Amino acid sequence: LMVVFLGVVLGTGPVISEIIRESLRVKFENAVLVARISETNRHLAERVAEQQRFEEIMHHAMRRFEALIEASPLAIIVCDADGRVENWNASAERMFGWSEKELLGRAVPLYPVGREEEGSHQREAILRGDTFTDVEAVRMRKDGTPVNVSISAAPVRDASGQTGGYLTIIADVTERKHAERRQDLENAVTLLLADARSLEEVMPRVIRTICWSLKFAYGARWVVDNKEQILRCAETWCVPDRKVEEFRVARSAPLDNAGLPGGLNRRVWASSAPYWMGDVTQDATLRRRDFALEAGLLHAFAFPILVGGEIYGVMEFFGYGTRARDERIVEIAHTVGSQIGQFNARKQAEAKLQFFASHDPLTGLFNRGMFNQRLQQALAQAQRFERTLAILFIDLDGFKLVNDTLGHNAGDALLAEIAARLRAALREGDVIARMGGDEFVVLIEEFGEPIQVGEVAKKVLDTVSQPYVMQGQESQVTASIGISMFPDDGNDARALLGAADMAMYRAKEQGKNAFRFFAPQMNVHSAERLSLESNLRRAVEREELVLLYQPKVGIRDAQVTGVEALVRWHHPTQGVINPGEFMPVAEDTGLGLSIGQWVLRTACRQLAVWREQGLPLLRVAVNLSQRQFAQESLIHVVREALHITSVDPSRLELELTEAMVTRNPERAEKVLAQLKELGVHLVVDDFGTGLSSLKFLSRLPLDSVKIDRSLISDLPRNREAAALTRGVVAMAHSLNLRVIAESVETSEQWEFLRELGCDEMQGNYFSAPVRAEIVASIVQQPVAPGRRATVQTLYPRRAEGDSD
Numbered sequence: 001l002m003v004v005f006l007g008v009v010l011g012t013g014p015v016i017s018e019i020i021r022e023s024l025r026v027k028f029e030n031a032v033l034v035a036r037i038s039e040t041n042r043h044l045a046e047r048v049a050e051q052q053r054f055e056e057i058m059h060h061a062m063r064r065f066e067a068l069i070e071a072s073p074l075a076i077i078v079c080d081a082d083g084r085v086e087n088w089n090a091s092a093e094r095m096f097g098w099s100e101k102e103l104l105g106r107a108v109p110l111y112p113v114g115r116e117e118e119g120s121h122q123r124e125a126i127l128r129g130d131t132f133t134d135v136e137a138v139r140m141r142k143d144g145t146p147v148n149v150s151i152s153a154a155p156v157r158d159a160s161g162q163t164g165g166y167l168t169i170i171a172d173v174t175e176r177k178h179a180e181r182r183q184d185l186e187n188a189v190t191l192l193l194a195d196a197r198s199l200e201e202v203m204p205r206v207i208r209t210i211c212w213s214l215k216f217a218y219g220a221r222w223v224v225d226n227k228e229q230i231l232r233c234a235e236t237w238c239v240p241d242r243k244v245e246e247f248r249v250a251r252s253a254p255l256d257n258a259g260l261p262g263g264l265n266r267r268v269w270a271s272s273a274p275y276w277m278g279d280v281t282q283d284a285t286l287r288r289r290d291f292a293l294e295a296g297l298l299h300a301f302a303f304p305i306l307v308g309g310e311i312y313g314v315m316e317f318f319g320y321g322t323r324a325r326d327e328r329i330v331e332i333a334h335t336v337g338s339q340i341g342q343f344n345a346r347k348q349a350e351a352k353l354q355f356f357a358s359h360d361p362l363t364g365l366f367n368r369g370m371f372n373q374r375l376q377q378a379l380a381q382a383q384r385f386e387r388t389l390a391i392l393f394i395d396l397d398g399f400k401l402v403n404d405t406l407g408h409n410a411g412d413a414l415l416a417e418i419a420a421r422l423r424a425a426l427r428e429g430d431v432i433a434r435m436g437g438d439e440f441v442v443l444i445e446e447f448g449e450p451i452q453v454g455e456v457a458k459k460v461l462d463t464v465s466q467p468y469v470m471q472g473q474e475s476q477v478t479a480s481i482g483i484s485m486f487p488d489d490g491n492d493a494r495a496l497l498g499a500a501d502m503a504m505y506r507a508k509e510q511g512k513n514a515f516r517f518f519a520p521q522m523n524v525h526s527a528e529r530l531s532l533e534s535n536l537r538r539a540v541e542r543e544e545l546v547l548l549y550q551p552k553v554g555i556r557d558a559q560v561t562g563v564e565a566l567v568r569w570h571h572p573t574q575g576v577i578n579p580g581e582f583m584p585v586a587e588d589t590g591l592g593l594s595i596g597q598w599v600l601r602t603a604c605r606q607l608a609v610w611r612e613q614g615l616p617l618l619r620v621a622v623n624l625s626q627r628q629f630a631q632e633s634l635i636h637v638v639r640e641a642l643h644i645t646s647v648d649p650s651r652l653e654l655e656l657t658e659a660m661v662t663r664n665p666e667r668a669e670k671v672l673a674q675l676k677e678l679g680v681h682l683v684v685d686d687f688g689t690g691l692s693s694l695k696f697l698s699r700l701p702l703d704s705v706k707i708d709r710s711l712i713s714d715l716p717r718n719r720e721a722a723a724l725t726r727g728v729v730a731m732a733h734s735l736n737l738r739v740i741a742e743s744v745e746t747s748e749q750w751e752f753l754r755e756l757g758c759d760e761m762q763g764n765y766f767s768a769p770v771r772a773e774i775v776a777s778i779v780q781q782p783v784a785p786g787r788r789a790t791v792q793t794l795y796p797r798r799a800e801g802d803s804d
Contacts, residue, residue: 072089072091073091073171074091074169074170074171075089075091075092075095075096075168075169075170075171075172076089076091076092076167076168076169076170077089077092077108077167077168077169077170078156078165078166078167078168079108079123079165079166079168080164080165081127081163081164081165081166082107083107083108083119083120083123084105084106084107085100085103085104085105085106085107085108086104086165087100088100088103088104092170095141095147095149095170095172096110096139096140096141096142096147097141097142097143098142107119109140110139110140111139111140112138112139112140112146113140122153123166126153126154126155126166127155127163127166129155129163130155131152131153131154131155132151132152132153132154133152134150134151134152135150135151135152136148136149136150136151136173136177137149137150137151139170147172147174148172148173148174148176148177149170149171149172149173150170150171150173151168151169151170152168152169152170153166153167153168153169154166154167155167178328181213181332182328182331182332182335184213185209185210185213185214185332185336186332186335186336186339188209188213189206189209189210189336189339189340190339192205192206192209193206193339193340193343196343198347199340199343199344199347200234200235203221203234203235203340204235204236204237206340207219207220207221207235207236207237207315208237210315210317210336211237211238211239211317214317214329214332215319216301216317216318216319217238217239217241217244217295217297217318217319217320218236218237218238218239218244218247218248218295218297218317218318218319219236219237219238219315219316219317219318220233220234220235220236220237220248220315220316220317221233221234221235221236221305221313221314221315222234222265222313222314222315222316223312223313224269224311224312224313224314231265231266231269231313231314234313236248241295243294243295243296244295244297246291246294246295247288247291247292247294247295247297247318250288250291263285263286263287264277264286264287264300264302264316265302265314265316267302268302268303268304268311268314268316269304269311269314272304272306272311273303273304274301274302274303274304274330274333274334275301275302275303276299276300276301276325276326276330277299277300277301278299278322278323278324278325279298279299279322280292280293280297280298280299280300280318281293281298286300292318295318296320296321297318297319297320298319298320298321298322298323299318299319299321299322299323300316300317300318300319301316301317301319301329301330301333302314302315302316302317303315303330303333303334303336303337304337305337305340305341305344306337306338306341307341307342307344307345307348308345312341312344313340315333315336315337315340349727352723352724352727353724353727353728353731356720356724358370360419360433360434361711361714361718361720361721361723361724362412362415362416362419362434362714362718362720362721363415363416363418363419363434364416364419365419365422365423365432365433365434365440366431366432366433366434367433367434367710368433368435368436369659370433371431371433371435371441371443372493374431374443375391375431375443375493375496375497376493378431378443378445379486379491379492379493381445382445382486382487383487383491387445388447388485388486388487389443389444389445389485389486390443390444390447390450390453390483390484390485390486391441391442391443391444391483391484391486391496391497391500392441392442392444392453392456392457392460392481392482392483392500392515393439393441393481393482393483393484393497393500393501393503393504394439394440394441394442394460394464394479394480394481394504395438395439395440395479395480395481395504395508396418396438396439396464396477396478396479397477397478397479397480397508397512397513398476398477398478399411399414399415399437399438399477400438402414402470402475402477406470406471406475408717409717410470410471412717412718413470414468414470414475414477415434415438417468418440418464418477419432419434419440421463421464421466422440422442422460422463422464424463425459425460425463426442426456426460427446429445429446430442430443430444430445430456431443431445436710441497441500442456442460444456450485450517453483453485454483454515454517457481457483457515458515460479460481460515461478461479461481461513461514461515464477464478464479465477465478465479465513478512478513479513480504480505480507480508480512480513480514480515481504481507481514481515481516482499482500482501482502482503482504482505482506482507482515482516482518483500483503483515483516483517483518484496484497484499484500484503484517484518485517485518489518494584499518500518502518503516503517503518503519504516532581532582532585533585535571536569536582536585536586536591537591539569539571540591540594540595540598544569544570544571544572545567545568545569545570545595545598546567546568546569546570547565547566547567547568547599547602547603547606547772548565548566548568548769548770548771549563549564549565549566549606549620549769549770549771549772549775550563550564550566550762550763550767550768550769550770551563551762551766551767551770551775551778551779552564552621552740552760552761552762553760553761553762553766554759554760555741555750555753555754555758555759555760555761556754558766560618560775560778560779561618561619561760562618562619562620562621562653562760563618563619563620563621563775564620564621564622564623564655564762565599565602565603565606565620565621565622565623566579566769567579567583567595567599568769569582583595583625587625587626587627592625592627592628593625593627593628593631596624596625596627596628597637597641599622599623600622600637600638600641601641601644601645603620603622603652604620604641604642604644604645604647604652605645606620606772607620607645607647607651607652608645608646608647609772610772610775610776611647613776615775615776615779615780616779617648617651618651618775618779619650619651619652619653619681620651620652620653621653621654621655621683622652622653622654622655623655623656623685624654624655624656624660626657626659626660629656629660629668629671634671634675635671635674635675635678638652638654638675638678638680639678642678642680648679649678649679649680650679650680650681652680652681653680653681653682653683653703653704654675654680654681654682654683655683655684655685655706656682656683656684656685657684657685657686658684658685658686658687659686661684661697661700662696665696668700669699669700672700672701672702673701676701681703681704682700682701682702682703682704683702683703683704683705683706683740684697684700684702684704684705684706685706685708685742686706686708686709687705687706687707687708687728687732697735698735702735702737703737703738704737704738704739704740704759704760705728705732705737705738705739705740706740706741706742707725707728707729707739707740707741707742707758708742709742709743711724711725711728712725712741712742712743712744712745712749712753712763713743713745715748715749715752715753716748716749716752717748722752725753725756726756729756729757729758733757738759738760739757739758739759739760740758740759740760740761740762741753741758741760741761741762741763742761742762742763743762743763743764744761744762744763744764744765744766745763745764745765746765747765749763749765750765
């Protein structure tokens with residue numbers, strides 16, 4: 001058996017070896033497979049865990065995204081390809097009033113009636129791949145009210161890139177649109193008012209603009225007539241609608257403050273507050289309600305035009321259909337009402353200033369400047385058509401006694417009464433003016449014989465001499481009148497006024513309360529004028545002219561800020577002659593230019609001397625005459641004076657009158673700009689008496705203005721002069737100009753000007769014009785306001801009351 005077994009074994013050995021090898025191979029492969037399966041299982045477990053984590057993250061992100069959508073202030077809407085709502089967030093619900101439950105699976109009902117196809121066209125465009133960004137539109141709320149929105153929309157695609165719907169994001173821009181509309185309306189009204197000359201001219205366009213902007217069909221402005229206690233319809237506008245036009249005509253009748261307790265305009269008039277009438281059918285107090293119903297005007301709104309808290313007028317508007325009170329419109333109305341009120345107040349102030357620029361504040365008559373202008377025009381006409389004219393120069397007799405005994409207020413009242421009597425006594429075409437003080441002039445253009453002028457003068461005398469009752473006392477004044485005739489007594493305004501003035505003095509000399517015609521023998525002053533001219537020429541050559549300097553001080557601290565150079569003539573036999581006596585002759589003879597250049601150079605040399613003496617920096621003001629300003633070489637003359645003396649240009653002030661810069665505005669702008677380039681300061685003198693436009697003055701490179709002395713002299717007792725001065729100061733400051741008051745003589749004037757905010761003053765209240773060497777002592781030891789400098793001028797006997 002053993003042998004057999006061995007034989008078998010030996011005989012099958014190769015087979016068994018193969019089996020063993022195969023068995024080992026299979027076992028190895030199984031082990032590898034098991035290892036691979038184990039690794040795969042581990043990887044699968046990791047992938048599953050990773051997938052679970054990803055799903056949790058995505059779930060969390062989705063919840064967060066949904067929360068963000070719900071919390072977004074923007075309406076976010078997702079629709080399928082057919083426009084049915086799939087997602088509708090909380091902001092959409094708040095914005096439009098529909099809940100998500102109401103709209104899921106339904107088309108979005110946001111388009112205004114009649115514009116539903118617009119939604120279909122937009123949906124088709126989006127599904128084609130178009131997008132919309134910040135498209136402004138109007139959509140409807142559930143309650144039917146419109147809302148202004150800004151829309152952005154884009155298609156929503158699936159994983160395969162197919163468009164399955166679209167996303168819409170909507171912002172409510174109602175408040176922004178309202179703000180824009182308000183700003184646009186305010187800007188439009190501002191532009192209209194800015195270019196307007198009067199409220200009456202511009203209001204139809206303002207009303208139309210308001211109606212278009214706020215969707216009214218009719219608008220009107222009503223003006224309060226406090227004297228008659230009625231409202232007058234001033235301007236209206238309406239849409240081109242026959243029924244509305246009939247309503248406009250019916251609505252234009254005046255409204256009194258009695259009768260029905262209600263009514264639209266009466267309520268606003270009574271309360272000075274806006275009033276909204278959402279449905280006129282519910283208000284029986286509305287006047288002409290039937291016309292409103294016939295025109296379909298079912299809602300109305302009115303608001304006041306206020307000027308300084310006082311109602312000036314009422315703006316009313318009517319519109320189609322009923323309309324709930326819109327607080328936004330009420331807010332806009334408040335702003336627009338204020339704009340119109342401010343415009344009206346500004347125009348009233350400008351008109352008042354314009355009036356007082358050409359009229360005497362106390363009497364309301366023409367002032368000297370306007371009379372001269374009218375006289376020049378009359379002379380031109382008379383010369384052209386060979387006509388005659390007459391001037392009556394009227395001076396009151398005994399007026400000073402009234403002032404001294406009854407006071408200045410009584411004197412002012414008397415002047416106002418005399419002005420009223422003169423108006424009543426003279427013809428409408430006669431020109432009457434107050435020249436100043438108690439002097440009046442009358443220009444008569446249409447008359448036959450000189451005897452008729454005498455009859456007018458006699459009538460004036462009789463009128464003036466009638467008794468006056470003042471402060472319970474009866475007083476009487478008379479008048480002396482001088483008469484000159486064109487062309488017999490002169491060919492220009494100066495000659496005629498001079499002749500009438502001389503004739504007036506002859507009437508006074510011969511007993512007063514009389515009139516006299518000018519006679520050639522009165523013209524003794526002609527020879528004196530020739531003598532003055534000859535002596536003046538020699539005065540320039542012999543250096544008889546001198547400069548005095550009147551300090552200008554800060555009105556709050558009395559510190560000297562500068563001086564004005566004032567020329568005087570030291571005549572060898574006649575003593576000191578003021579410029580008012582010799583400068584008119586100088587201007588007529590051509591000597592004015594050389595005197596002006598001498599004043600300029602002398603003032604600059606004095607500036608250099610003060611600089612060398614270590615005196616605090618001062619400005620020296622030099623007056624330019626009309627001829628100097630018109631001189632082509634003016635810029636060269638000023639530049640040369642500055643160069644020769646090496647003076648800082650900012651220390652030199654050039655004063656020119658308001659009339660000089662307005663006579664030729666284009667040239668004035670050019671010349672002043674060139675002077676400003678030199679570095680000098682520019683001052684307009686006699687400010688407040690001319691007719692210059694503030695808009696024109698604002699274009700000029702000015703530094704300061706000087707209030708005219710005719711205004712200062714009546715302060716503070718004259719209310720009209722005070723009001724005009726207050727307006728001048730305010731308007732000058734609005735142009736960033738410093739204000740200088742000249743000819744300040746009393747503590748009352750100083751205190752009044754100080755309270756007004758005037759910047760500097762000049763006058764005998766502080767110091768009379770003094771010699772150059774005395775300026776140094778004043779600067780180093782300032783004098784308190786009210787205590788004049790106890791200094792001697794060059795000519796002591798003329799120091800007190802001396803004024804240029």
